[in-house]
Amino acid sequence: MQDLSSSDQQIDPDATNYKKIHPVWGQERNDTRQKERQLRLFAHIFDSVNEGIIVTDADKNMLFINPAFSTITGYSANDLIGKNLNLLHLGLMDDAFSQDTWRSINETGRWQGEMIGRRKNDESYAECLSISTMKNELGEVSYYIGVFSDISERKAAEERVAYVVLHDFLTNLPNGLLLQDRLAQAISHAGREKHKVAVMCLDLDHFKVINDMLGHLVGDKLLQEVARRISSVGRASDTVSRRGGDEFVIILPDLETVDDAAVIAVKLLNAISGLCMIDGNEIKITTSIGISIFPEDGCDGDYLIKYADAAMYHAKKNGRNNYQFFTNEMNQLALERMSIERKLRHAIERQEFCLHYQPQVDLRSGRIIGVEALLRWNNPETGMISPGYFIPIAEETGLIIPIGEWVLREACRQNSEWRMLGLPELTVAVNLSAVQFRQNNFGEMIKTILCENGLEPSALELEITEGVVMQNAEASIALLLELKTMGLKLVVDDFGTGYSSLSYLKRFPIDKLKIDQSFVRDIIVDSDDAVIVSTIINMARTLKLKVIAEGVETAEQLSFLKYQECDEIQGYYFSQPVPPEKINSLLVSGYKEGNQWLYVSK
Numbered sequence: 357m358q359d360l361s362s363s364d365q366q367i368d369p370d371a372t373n374y375k376k377i378h379p380v381w382g383q384e385r386n387d388t389r390q391k392e393r394q395l396r397l398f399a400h401i402f403d404s405v406n407e408g409i410i411v412t413d414a415d416k417n418m419l420f421i422n423p424a425f426s427t428i429t430g431y432s433a434n435d436l437i438g439k440n441l442n443l444l445h446l447g448l449m450d451d452a453f454s455q456d457t458w459r460s461i462n463e464t465g466r467w468q469g470e471m472i473g474r475r476k477n478d479e480s481y482a483e484c485l486s487i488s489t490m491k492n493e494l495g496e497v498s499y500y501i502g503v504f505s506d507i508s509e510r511k512a513a514e515e516r517v518a519y520v521v522l523h524d525f526l527t528n529l530p531n532g533l534l535l536q537d538r539l540a541q542a543i544s545h546a547g548r549e550k551h552k553v554a555v556m557c558l559d560l561d562h563f564k565v566i567n568d569m570l571g572h573l574v575g576d577k578l579l580q581e582v583a584r585r586i587s588s589v590g591r592a593s594d595t596v597s598r599r600g601g602d603e604f605v606i607i608l609p610d611l612e613t614v615d616d617a618a619v620i621a622v623k624l625l626n627a628i629s630g631l632c633m634i635d636g637n638e639i640k641i642t643t644s645i646g647i648s649i650f651p652e653d654g655c656d657g658d659y660l661i662k663y664a665d666a667a668m669y670h671a672k673k674n675g676r677n678n679y680q681f682f683t684n685e686m687n688q689l690a691l692e693r694m695s696i697e698r699k700l701r702h703a704i705e706r707q708e709f710c711l712h713y714q715p716q717v718d719l720r721s722g723r724i725i726g727v728e729a730l731l732r733w734n735n736p737e738t739g740m741i742s743p744g745y746f747i748p749i750a751e752e753t754g755l756i757i758p759i760g761e762w763v764l765r766e767a768c769r770q771n772s773e774w775r776m777l778g779l780p781e782l783t784v785a786v787n788l789s790a791v792q793f794r795q796n797n798f799g800e801m802i803k804t805i806l807c808e809n810g811l812e813p814s815a816l817e818l819e820i821t822e823g824v825v826m827q828n829a830e831a832s833i834a835l836l837l838e839l840k841t842m843g844l845k846l847v848v849d850d851f852g853t854g855y856s857s858l859s860y861l862k863r864f865p866i867d868k869l870k871i872d873q874s875f876v877r878d879i880i881v882d883s884d885d886a887v888i889v890s891t892i893i894n895m896a897r898t899l900k901l902k903v904i905a906e907g908v909e910t911a912e913q914l915s916f917l918k919y920q921e922c923d924e925i926q927g928y929y930f931s932q933p934v935p936p937e938k939i940n941s942l943l944v945s946g947y948k949e950g951n952q953w954l955y956v957s958k
């Protein structure tokens with residue numbers, strides 16, 4: 357114990373003799389010895405604990421410190437004794453603390469809390485401190501006793517955890533959780549100051565394609581570079597956060613006018629759209645931005661983000677690389693989507709779905725050799741709803757899983773019914789969404805459905821769009837192989853719109869390419885499209901794949917495709933998608949009016 361008041365201790369020379377001669381004094385001597393032992397024990401505790409201990413007099417002049425105090429703070433007893441406490445704990449002695457806390461310590465006799473201390477080398481540290489008083493017989497404070505531990509490491513660990521919980525690991529930007537908190541603060545502050553807050557949702561254009569083509573490592577570096585560019589625009593008080601994927605949300609607090617947000621949006625578009633060099637790849641990226649404004653569009657943070665998201669969606673539809681402010685019309689669209697989603701949840705059980713079938717014709721024989729099943733939704737309140745509208749909603753909400761299974765089951769049931777009627781054998785092609793394609797046990801489900809309907813696998817063709825197959829090409833190859841091994845036929849749909857490389861095409865275990873109708877539409881008037889179509893046909897031939905052209909509407913388109921030796925066609929020229937009973941008659945009579953093109957099935 358470092359006793360700094362230099363109190364002297366008297367040592368008893370022979371306690372035993374004393375006790376023999378003066379029994380009462382002997383008792384007193386015993387008590388004194390016990391007290392001495394106790395004192396030594398307390399001194400030992402004082403010296404050996406890990407907590408720092410400091411004792412001051414009533415004027416806060418330091419009297420004692422223990423060794424742990426020196427270890428933690430770096431101060432020796434000589435540095436401190438006789439000096440005032442304010443030398444050490446600036447926080448402890450500042451105005452606010454002294455007024456409130458010292459009063460409370462004097463009244464209640466104790467206080468505990470966390471504060472920042474300062475070591476001798478001027479480094480600050482976090483400590484957990486408790487102060488108690490020792491009073492005299494008159495109730496006046498004689499000593500203050502402070503006991504504290506250094507909690508800097510624990511605090512740093514807590515701060516690290518809090519940081520990880522609130523930040524995005526890839527870009528170190530605030531994540532969605534911190535964003536919500538900052539947005540709530542920005543709204544309440546702007547509400548008081550009668551200012552505006554802008555919420556911006558940014559989504560990179562075609563990021564998925566870059567990620568797929570150049571790999572995730574490049575994709576990640578690109579996101580880091582974009583995060584850096586976004587953060588370089590605007591003020592320090594703005595919050596730039598990453599919500600996941602290639603989506604960023606920015607909060608601009610305390611704006612005077614809506615125009616200020618437009619100015620920042622333009623700066624962001626420019627900042628992001630410069631060329632990026634990543635691992636030797638020159639990448640040009642653009643972004644689409646949606647903006648909502650507090651208080652004009654609403655006062656609820658979640659809604660403001662949703663509205664900015666809806667506006668961003670609009671910017672994408674508007675040709676990308678632009679910004680859009682949220683409007684009530686967009687709100688209307690968002691509400692409409694929500695209502696469709698609600699209705700879609702009950703469409704299967706309410707038997708509102710049916711399939712129409714569009715014939716696929718072999719150009720050499722002129723026969724219908726297959727049909728494509730196309731989903732139709734007839735809702736009693738809204739009437740017919742186009743699959744182009746509701747399928748994306750079903751995909752986003754996951755409803756495509758039960759709906760897709762219903763389509764597969766119904767298409768196989770219908771095919772089996774046609775065969776039982778003795779009609780020519782057809783393959784039925786069914787469209788698959790990305791979510792279905794990557795669904796667990798998808799192969800098993802198809803096996804069960806085929807088995808239930810007594811169909812061999814070659815009676816079913818699965819159409820998967822080029823974009824879906826290329827999303828994760830290596831994983832797609834494995835999935836396609838599994839389906840191919842089962843004996844199913846596989847078609848790459850909308851071919852030409854994606855970014856398939858020849859090397860991948862060679863490795864995909866597919867049977868057929870379906871040329872997207874956007875190329876077929878203009879083959880007669882647009883020489884570029886004509887070249888694309890004839891190239892795809894030649895490439896398919898080289899790779900020993902069949903090729904089908906969709907969206908054939910005119911005799912001229914048909915002649916061109918025949919001349920290019922395309923294998924199959926599908927389109928309004930021969931037939932629109934029709935209910936199944938119409939297919940029965942087409943299979944039997946199989947002709948097109950005007951006799952320009954005559955098909956017979958048998």
Ligand SMILES: Nc1nc2c(ncn2[C@@H]2O[C@@H]3COP(=O)(O)O[C@H]4[C@@H](O)[C@H](n5cnc6c(=O)[nH]c(N)nc65)O[C@@H]4COP(=O)(O)O[C@H]3[C@H]2O)c(=O)[nH]1
Pocket residue numbers: 714729730731742743744747760763786787788789849850873906907908909926927928929933
């Ligand atoms: N202008 C023109 N259009 C033609 C012609 N021939 C066929 N079409 C239309 O083109 C679309 C072809 O289907 P898709 O590209 O797979 O595109 C489909 C497909 O992506 C999706 N879809 C339809 N049914 C299903 C389904 O059961 N599951 C999934 N996942 N998607 C489906 O919805 C999309 C739109 O389907 P639909 O509205 O039925 O539209 C169909 C069809 O009616 C033509 O000569 N000219």
